[in-house]
Amino acid sequence: MYDYYLGGKDNFQVDRDAADEMLGVVPELFRAARENRSFLRRAVRDLAFSGVDQFIDIGAGFPTRENVHETAEAYRPGSRVVYVDNDPVVLAHARALLARERAVAVVRADARAPGELIDRVCEPGLIDFARPVAVLLVAVLHFVADEDDPAAVIRAFRPLMAPGSHLVVAHGTRSAGSRAVEKVTGAYSRATASVHLRDPERIEGFFDGFDMVEPGARFLPWWRPDPEDDLDAATRWNFGGVGRVPE
Numbered sequence: 001m002y003d004y005y006l007g008g009k010d011n012f013q014v015d016r017d018a019a020d021e022m023l024g025v026v027p028e029l030f031r032a033a034r035e036n037r038s039f040l041r042r043a044v045r046d047l048a049f050s051g052v053d054q055f056i057d058i059g060a061g062f063p064t065r066e067n068v069h070e071t072a073e074a075y076r077p078g079s080r081v082v083y084v085d086n087d088p089v090v091l092a093h094a095r096a097l098l099a100r101e102r103a104v105a106v107v108r109a110d111a112r113a114p115g116e117l118i119d120r121v122c123e124p125g126l127i128d129f130a131r132p133v134a135v136l137l138v139a140v141l142h143f144v145a146d147e148d149d150p151a152a153v154i155r156a157f158r159p160l161m162a163p164g165s166h167l168v169v170a171h172g173t174r175s176a177g178s179r180a181v182e183k184v185t186g187a188y189s190r191a192t193a194s195v196h197l198r199d200p201e202r203i204e205g206f207f208d209g210f211d212m213v214e215p216g217a218r219f220l221p222w223w224r225p226d227p228e229d230d231l232d233a234a235t236r237w238n239f240g241g242v243g244r245v246p247e
């Protein structure tokens with residue numbers, strides 16, 4: 001569904017039908033998906049530019065335009081990216097499309113089972129945890145229910161993250177208005193993963209133990225917008241930011 005919102009071609013009729021149903025009632029989801037992807041690009045760009053060259057992208061999704069490894073490589077040549085997802089269809093596409101990329105690994109693991117996820121990411125040759133790493137949880141924790149403890153994966157990674165490491169979180173909110181929120185959660189309840197939108201304060205709490213980098217947690221369009229971004233039309237569907245492990 002997300003790939004369809006982004007204008008991608010890697011989606012199936014069943015995804016398009018569910019996505020169209022949602023766009024019928026909440027047309028701004030198109031914009032919200034692009035705002036999320038744009039935040040991901042800006043965050044990776046700024047981290048790579050500041051010297052981070054290892055990225056663990058959890059809930060990576062289908063390879064699409066401006067993938068994490070492409071942005072990282074553009075700003076920090078030699079960057080290494082480990083893509084993690086729990087959807088076998090996503091993984092099959094990712095492996096096929098990224099097979100020729102030497103600095104990219106694709107791993108099947110679930111954010112709700114952080115111990116196993118970390119075991120996979122710690123396999124030799126993937127990530128050097130003695131050096132700074134960026135852990136990306138972009139548009140994925142809202143697929144983890146409260147009873148599955150969405151913060152557990154962050155707590156599990158935190159002790160492994162060397163000083164100078166970063167956490168990037170983007171998460172769907174309820175701030176867009178209750179009718180729209182009801183429609184979206186209702187439509188997703190019929191999809192493979194139900195969605196759990198959360199309030200900005202709760203999302204900010206995911207950064208406990210990290211120092212927030214400027215400008216702090218924001219609705220995504222307001223996080224270091226590019227000069228050409230049209231903030232008048234921006235939505236409040238997604239909230240997040242970047243935290244840093246203190247030196």
Ligand SMILES: C[S@@+](CC[C@H](N)C(=O)[O-])C[C@H]1O[C@@H](n2cnc3c(N)ncnc32)[C@H](O)[C@@H]1O
Binds near residue numbers: 002060061085
């Ligand atoms: C909306 S896409 C986000 C893609 C990308 N991170 C972005 O923001 O552009 C969400 C992805 O998270 C994956 N996902 C959902 N729940 C997950 C879980 N518990 N563990 C790992 N991946 C998960 C889905 O399969 C999907 O590929």
